[in-house]
Amino acid sequence: xxxxxxxxxxxxxxxxxxxxxxxxxxxxxxxxxxxxxxxxxxxxxxxxxxxxxxxxxxxxxxxxxxxxxxxxxxxxxxxxxxxxxxxxxxxxxxxxxxxxxxxxxxxxxxxxxxxxxxxxxxxxxxxxxxxxxxxxxxxxxxxxxxxxxxxxxxxxxxxxxxxxxxxxxxxxxxxxxxxxxxxxxxxxxxxxxxxxxxxxxxxxxxxxxxxxxxxxxxxxxxxxxxxxxxxxxxxxxxxxxxxxxxxxxxxxxxxxxxxxxxxxxxxxxxxxxxxxxxxxxxxxxxxxxxxxxxxxxxxxxxxxxxxxxxxxxxxxx
Amino acid sequence: xxxxxxxxxxxxxxxxxxxxxxxxxxxxxxxxxxxxxxxxxxxxxxxxxxxxxxxxxxxxxxxxxxxxxxxxxxxxxxxxxxxxxxxxxxxxxxxxxxxxxxxxxxxxxxxxxxxxxxxxxxxxxxxxxxxxxxxxxxxxxxxxxxxxxxxxxxxxxxxxxxxxxxxxxxxxxxxxxxxxxxxxxxxxxxxxxxxxxxxxxxxxxxxxxxxxxxxxxxxxxxxxxxxxxxxxxxxxxxxxxxxxxxxxxxxxxxxxxxxxxxxxxxxxxxxxxxxxxxxxxxxxxxxxxxxxxxxxxxxxxxxxxxxxxxxxxxxxxxxxxxxxxxxxxxxxxxxxxxxxxxxxxxxxxxxxxxxxxxxxxxxxxxxxxxxxxxxxxxxxxxxxxx
Numbered sequence: 169x170x171x172x173x174x175x176x177x178x179x180x181x182x183x184x185x186x187x188x189x190x191x192x193x194x195x196x197x198x199x200x201x202x203x204x205x206x207x208x209x210x211x212x213x214x215x216x217x218x219x220x221x222x223x224x225x226x227x228x229x230x231x232x233x234x235x236x237x238x239x240x241x242x243x244x245x246x247x248x249x250x251x252x253x254x255x256x257x258x259x260x261x262x263x264x265x266x267x268x269x270x271x272x273x274x275x276x277x278x279x280x281x282x283x284x285x286x287x288x289x290x291x292x293x294x295x296x297x298x299x300x301x302x303x304x305x306x307x308x309x310x311x312x313x314x315x316x317x318x319x320x321x322x323x324x325x326x327x328x329x330x331x332x333x334x335x336x337x338x339x340x341x342x343x344x345x346x347x348x349x350x351x352x353x354x355x356x357x358x359x360x361x362x363x364x365x366x367x368x369x370x371x372x373x374x375x376x377x378x379x380x381x382x383x384x385x386x387x388x389x390x391x392x393x394x395x396x397x398x399x400x401x402x403x404x405x406x407x408x409x410x411x412x413x414x415x416x417x418x419x420x421x422x423x424x425x426x427x428x429x430x431x432x433x434x435x436x437x438x439x440x441x442x443x444x445x446x447x448x449x450x451x452x453x454x455x456x457x458x459x460x461x462x463x464x465x466x467x468x469x470x471x472x473x474x475x476x477x478x479x480x481x482x483x484x485x
Numbered sequence: 486x487x488x489x490x491x492x493x494x495x496x497x498x499x500x501x502x503x504x505x506x507x508x509x510x511x512x513x514x515x516x517x518x519x520x521x522x523x524x525x526x527x528x529x530x531x532x533x534x535x536x537x538x539x540x541x542x543x544x545x546x547x548x549x550x551x552x553x554x555x556x557x558x559x560x561x562x563x564x565x566x567x568x569x570x571x572x573x574x575x576x577x578x579x580x581x582x583x584x585x586x587x588x589x590x591x592x593x594x595x596x597x598x599x600x601x602x603x604x605x606x607x608x609x610x611x612x613x614x615x616x617x618x619x620x621x622x623x624x625x626x627x628x629x630x631x632x633x634x635x636x637x638x639x640x641x642x643x644x645x646x647x648x649x650x651x652x653x654x655x656x657x658x659x660x661x662x663x664x665x666x667x668x669x670x671x672x673x674x675x676x677x678x679x680x681x682x683x684x685x686x687x688x689x690x691x692x693x694x695x696x697x698x699x700x701x702x703x704x705x706x707x708x709x710x711x712x713x714x715x716x717x718x719x720x721x722x723x724x725x726x727x728x729x730x731x732x733x734x735x736x737x738x739x740x741x742x743x744x745x746x747x748x749x750x751x752x753x754x755x756x757x758x759x760x761x762x763x764x765x766x767x768x769x770x771x772x773x774x775x776x777x778x779x780x781x782x783x784x785x786x787x788x789x790x791x792x793x794x795x796x797x798x799x800x801x802x803x804x805x806x807x808x809x810x811x812x813x814x815x816x817x818x819x820x821x822x823x824x825x826x827x828x829x830x831x832x833x834x835x836x837x838x839x840x841x842x843x844x845x846x847x848x849x850x851x852x853x854x855x856x857x858x859x860x861x862x863x864x865x866x867x868x869x870x871x
Contacts, residue, residue, distance in 0.1 A: 205561075205623065253810065263813040266559055266619050270760055271810035278802030279507070285797035286511045401630070401752075404623055411620065449635040456624040460610070463621065467614035477617075 172442055176432055178301065178320040182390050184428030186211075186383040186399075189328045190406035191413065191420045192335055193379030198415060199339070200372025201352040201365075202258050203265045203477040206272030207380050208403025210247045214381025215388040216280035217246030219293040219395035231297040240324070240385045247381015248374045250276065255373035259366050262479035273403075281397040293395040295388070299324060324386045331379075336417040348372060352473030355480045365480050380406075405431075408459040414471040427455040489767040491822070492815045497765060497779075499818075500808035504800055513796045522801070525789025526782035532789075534668025537677055538743050540781025542567070542755040544680040545735035547762025547773035549728045552687055554768045556724035557704025562607060562622030563732040564756030565629030566600035570733020571740035571747055572633050573599030575650060578657045578741060579641060585656060592659075592737060593679060600733020601726040603629060608725030612718035618725065626752065634749045643746060652746040659742035676738025681774070683731060688770040690727075700724050732756065754802070761805050764812035780805055 190207055197204040204210075222239035229235060254272050257263040281291040299322050307318040339345040350358040351368040359365050380403065387399055409427050413419030434451035437443040463470075505515035526536040546563045553560035560566075574596040583591060607621040641650040655662075659674040667673075690697040702710040703720040711717045735755060740747045758780060765779070766772025787801040811818070 205619070257810065257814045261814045261816045263816065266561060267760060267764070267809060267813035270561065270757055271806055271813055274754075274757055274806035274809060275803065278799045278806050282507070282797045282799040282803055283511070285799065291797075291799075401627060404627060407620075408624060408627075447635075449631055452631040452635075453628045456628045460606075460616075460621060460624050463616045464610065464614050467616055 169442065172440055174315060175440065176436055177316050179436065180425075180429045180432040181317070181325055182322060183432050184425050185322070185325050185328050185390070186387040186402055187406050187409055187424040187428055188421060189331065189386065190380045190383035190403060191409045191424055192332060192417065193376035193383070194406060194410045195415060195417065195420060196335070196339070196348070196379075197372045197376035198410065198476045199352045199473050200348050200369045201355055201473060201475045201478070201480065202255070202369050202373050203269070204251075204254060204373065204376050205266060205269035205404075205407060206251070206254050206276075207376070207406055208399060208401065209269075209273035209276030210251055210377050210380035211384030211387065211399045211403045212276040212280055212397065213250045214243035214247040214384030215392070215395050215399055216284065216293075216384075217381065218243035218385030218388050219295060220284075220287070222295055222389070223293050226296050233300070236299055236389050239389070240382060243385030243388075244378040244382040247384065248378040251373050251377020251380070254377070255370050258479065259369045259373070262481065265477055265479075277397055280395075284395065284397070291397055295393055298393050299389040322390050324390060328386070332417060332421065339417065349473075351480075352475055355475050356482075356484075359480075359482060365482075369480070405455055408455050411472075412455070412459045412462045414462070414466060415473060416471065426458075430454045487767075488819075488822070490772075492818050493765045493767050493772075493776075493812070495818045496808055496811035496815060499811045500804050503807040504804040507803060508796060508800065511796075513794060517794055518790055518796045518800065521790040521793040522783065522786040525786030525793075527786075528789075529669060531669035531671040532785065534665070534671025534673040536778070536781045536785040537668075538671060538673040538781075539785045540777045541674070541676040541680050542735040542739040542743065542753075543758055543762050543777035543780050544677075544774050545683060545731050545738060546755050546759025547766060547777050548680075548683055548687055548770055549731035549735065550759045550763035551766065551768045551770060551773050552691070552731060553724065553728040554763055555691055555704060556700040556720070556728075557707075558611075558721070558724055558728065559619050560604065560622060560725065560728040560732070561619050561757075561760070562604055562625050562729065563735070563759050564752045564754075565622070565626035566603045566729040566732035567736035567739065567753050567756050568629045568633045568747070569603040569736070570596040570598075570600035570730075571736030572636060573733070574737045574741055575641065575653070575747060578653050579651070588657070589659070589675070592741065593734065596733045596737035597730035598733070600736065601730040604725045604729020604732070605722060608722040608729075611725070612721040626756075630752055633747060637747055637749045648749055650747040650749070653741060655745065657741075658745050659738060660745070672743060674738065674742035676734075676742040679734055679738065683734065684770045684774050687727075687731070691770070732759070735759075758805060761809040761812065765808060 190211060194204055194207055218239040221242040222235050225235040225238060250272070254268050257268040258265045284291050284293055301320045301322060303319050307314055310318070339349065347358065347363045348368050348371065350361070350363060351365050355365045383402070383406070384399055387402060388395060405427055406424070409420055409423040413423035430451045433443055433446070434448040437446055437448050437451070505519070508515040508518050525532065527533055546567065549563055550560055574592045577591060577595050578588070603625055606625055607618040610616040610621045611618045637650040638647065643649045643651045659676045660672070661675050664673055664675065665671060691701065699710070699715045700720050700723065702713065702715055703717050703724070707717050710720070739753065739755060762773050762776045762780060765776035766774070783801040783804060787798040790796060791798040
């Protein structure tokens, strides 16, 4: 059993990390009062931008590791830029955020494959080299924890955890974070207190765009290895994790880890005999079912931002 | 031409323009592209048949979303409902042997029920626990995605091909010899007849029956409906189930008509395209029919275009996605229309009298509010007529 856990643990973490970072972005977005179901699309944009950057850099400069980090940064910028479409629609034009988010999803899939076909001929961009797994020297020798967390880990895992800590601090311990949360709870009160609601919501949406783009690129360099116009539903899974985590950073950390672990067990259960007894279907639908259950259980005491999904109209009371 | 229709047409033109810009930007000839796109969908009687076949599931998903929008719901669960309705019909067709007329009726019922069951979950959650249907529909989509994935893989695999179900013989699906022959051997099928009947049935239910009136009333104002003695919870569940059933029929026409098996590991794009169909059709049943035929043309023609030029076929998907975006941001178009209208009004004012300024303002706020709600009532609904 311990052997099995050791075997799948690094995969589970690798799967959790993109989920976590995308769900964190969504947290900022929804806490500022904008619902973003375009996460999947923004991830695809990030994966595409990252793949294209890394592909062309590696062709020119060889396969050194800095090309991957440049790709991650470009992916975050691309995601933020693309999310401007959603921000503009839902903040300035008071559009229906679900429709706008769906449009983002469909547009991202179509346009990236369209461009990829123009560039490489096929709809795919295959990376020569992805991110390598590393053992953290020193830390990996700690008993139990060392072999679980610090062996065969990706550098991106630690970057994402750092981002988690920073974002949690900003959200709860700074004036800016308080203002952001106020815009998602009661934008009229926030506005009366002199906060620029539109600006805060732009920050929320752009953060989610950047982090979703980053998440897409992390999925690309750690798990997928190629861009093919899809991120396998991680964007929607992140949305489920956000709800199951009840719109709180630590809740999200726990829920993404749960979901990441369940999905990983489902993915590897065919290969590992001791897990083959659990039907993979149960594991695959587990995240969505528990999210539905969470919606029911917390329906009376939901922690969802009260104004999420509602356009802010200053004249409306 | 009412205002809603005008906004739809402007959204379409903007979407096509965006497609043209994208083609130019990637070094292709957009005029040629559009020419071949249209030719690919209309050039021969067979191609027209294929356009209609491609449009069939879109008519039904568009109708599903239209019905949901009109009753105040956002049924984003159409992909999951399509998959589950299609799966139920496939299971019946694979396992039960019935004479063809009876089989067809059973398939329609089973597909409708399958979709309805899948949609009943968000409906019940909304009515009992006040869970927003968008979120629960998205969850149901992915549950459906994986249920179909493993059921097909374990019970109806197509030999070595792990990504699709075992194909059905034509006699066991909606495909029909005489209809195909009529359209030069295209893959048009009886689904189009189901779709057209559904369009008129839904239009009738929405506009001419007490039942439809009650469902719409709940969509407009829950509290007022409850005060008038309408059971809100029951209405929400019924609305979701009918919308889901229509999506289930879309699954039937897609997986046992356009194709003869289910592709697994794919969220059917027709589900989300239904949003575009419904919005472009100004959330009316007849509008959905027309909008779906237009999208069917884009989808059916893209292969031909891609062969004749070297423009990737995804241009059609890009155009449709852009149209959805412009439909969502229709307030922009409406503001421009308002400005144009008020300029006209101002001109009249200066030549005749100065008073109607007040009227103009009232009209403006009216239009603004209309675009604000979750799903705005259409002009038609305000007048209470189709």
